[in-house]
Amino acid sequence: MTGVNRIKSPIDYNRRPLLLFVAAVCFCLLLGWLAYRAFFSIYLDNERRLSAQRLDAFALSLEATLARHESLPSLLALDPSLPALLRAPDEAARISAANAYLEAAQQSASVAAAYLIDTDGKTLAASNWRLPRSFVGHNYAFRPYFRDALAHGLGRFYGVGVTTGESGYFLAAPVRENGRNLGVVVLKVGLEAMEQAMAGAGETLLLSDADGIVFLSSERKLRYRALAPLNEKVMARLSETRQYGNQLISPLAEQPIPAGQQASPLQIALPDETSRERLITTRPVGTQGWQVVQLGDPGEARAAALGAAIAVAFAAAFTLGLAAHFRHRTRRREELRRVYAELETRIAERTADLTEQIAALENTKAILRATRDAAVQAGKLATLGQMSAGISHELNQPLAALQTFADNASALLARGRYAEVAENLQMISQLVDRTGRIVRQLKTFARKEAATPQAVTVKLAIEHALIIVEPRRREIGARIVLAAPDQALLAIAEAGRLEQILVNLLRNGLDAMVGLPEPVLEVTTRGAAGAISIAVRDHGPGLSDDVRNHLFEAFYTTKQADEGLGLGLAISLTIAESYGGTLCAHNAPEGGAVFVLNLACCRRSRCPI
Secondary structure (H helix, E strand, O other), rough: OOOOOOOHHHHHHHHHHHHHHHHHHHHHHHHHHHHHHHHHHHHHHHHHHHHHHHHHHHHHHHHHHHHHOOOHHHHHOOOHHHHOOOOOOOEEEHHHHHHHHHHHHHHHHHOEEEEEEEEEOOEEOOOOOOOOOOOOOOOOOOHHHHHHHHHOOOOEEEEEOOOOOOOEEEEEEEEEEEOEEEEEEEEEEEOOHHHHHHHOOOOEEEEEEOEEEEEOOHHHOOOOOOOOOHHHHHHHHHHHOOOOOOOEEEEEOOOOOOOOOOOOEEEEEOOOOEEEEEEEEEEOOOOOEEEEEEEEOOOHHHHHHHHHHHHHHHHHHHHHHHHHHHHHHHHHHHHHHHHHHHHHHHHHHHHHHHHHHHHHHHHHHHHHHHHHHHHHHHHHHHHHHHHHHHHHHHHHHHHHHHHHHHHHHHHHHHOOOOHHHHHHHHHHHHHHHHHHHHHHHHHHHHOOOOOOEEEEHHHHHHEEEHHHHHHHHHHHOOEEOOOOOOOOOOEOOOOOHHHHHHHHHHHHHHHHOOOOOOOOOEEEEEEEOOOOEEEEOOOEEEEEEEEHHHHOOOOOOOHHHHHHHOOHHHHHHHHHOOOOEEEEEEEOOOOOOEEEEEEOOOOOOOOOO
């Protein structure tokens, strides 16, 4: 028998964390759901206890109010004025005496009304005999309290008065003489104080009769609503007794609201509201089948249970996460030890490689710096080469003049004209000085300088650059307008390289105006916000879009092949950027091109701000 070992694929290892995560989430959700059910049941039990205490207090208060008046009708029936009127109902004196007695009793007992009914149900005397809607003369034989008083000795009934339209609690007792019923005395007790107490309870409280019809409520709109749909028998009895007048009794819920002390959620549709869940708590009151009902809001219990369930779920998730974290950390620590050992080996290898690369990089940087300096120097020499014809002419003129003045001085000396000899010698001295300045400036310009930026006087740099381009200016007959810069303007640069930039800009501006009748080149300088700006503007045709896009590229030129290599502006930009400056170009609104050189202003200078 051979065994086969199943090799797990990488996909199995990749799916395992996902499956563990899904299982953990399901576990936390299940635990949260169970916690929600448990906490919701606990909160409902707590709400039931609070509601039961609230309903017990209200029920005891209501029962005490009702019991306080139950013996009063029997006591009123003992007064002799009432049987006297029942024996002779037509005597005015007896009617007046009975009315006065009942009126005094009503005021002393603080009840709504008191009245006397004969055995046929006709009212003979009443406490409200003075009022327009007096009970006197009305027949109430259809009322249950009248029949119960004659049959059982005490009648109780709650309903809407058919005469006044005001609701109340009716208590009736028989008026007897020698064991024979002569009539019934009735008290009507108002329960408005109880309804006001219900309204101030803070919860929706209902008081219903034995048929489940709400006759008192903390919200008046819930009056005369049924706790369950009424059957035809009850509807017929209500119509016969006119207990609630002409009120239309509609149910609060489609299913009966359970009786007894309990707290259970039930969907109820209140007036002007959509159907929503209510927490129902009921308690019986008195001996007539009444019950007090509280309609609570289970939303608070659900929210509290949901919050507790979420806390439990998050606690479980945190515990699982913590366990997974410690397990992962243990495994990770072992993995890190192995990786660390491999990493040390790799670091040693990479360190050796990087040492070699750094040395090569430094060597490359040195070559680049040398190449850049060589390019700058080549640019200088190229500029001088392009201007060699004009410079030769500039030097030949003073040399020819020197020859002439020397010959004249010899001839004048032979003739003894010493004053004129002195004048010729002075002219010779001036020409030698002029030639020396030109040669010195060319030597300074052509000299290769070390890259050591320092404070350079902008005015002197411009003047030296103008000397170098002077032959080209004379050649094309141009006029250079120089706004004399402040002597205090000092730029952070190198004198020779700054002059090289200025020579390139000035010569390009002069070349752009070849052939114009009156070429003018403008040079302006200004210092602002710690920077120096030198602008060179020509009055030539300006820069086209194509030229402006390639202006600072090496070997790009619009001149003839023998007039330049296209390196001047590229080298000038490189020099400017090496000092942290900029070199840009644009067309002037009035025509012509403008080249702007921006350099940092030396902090030791008095740069205008």
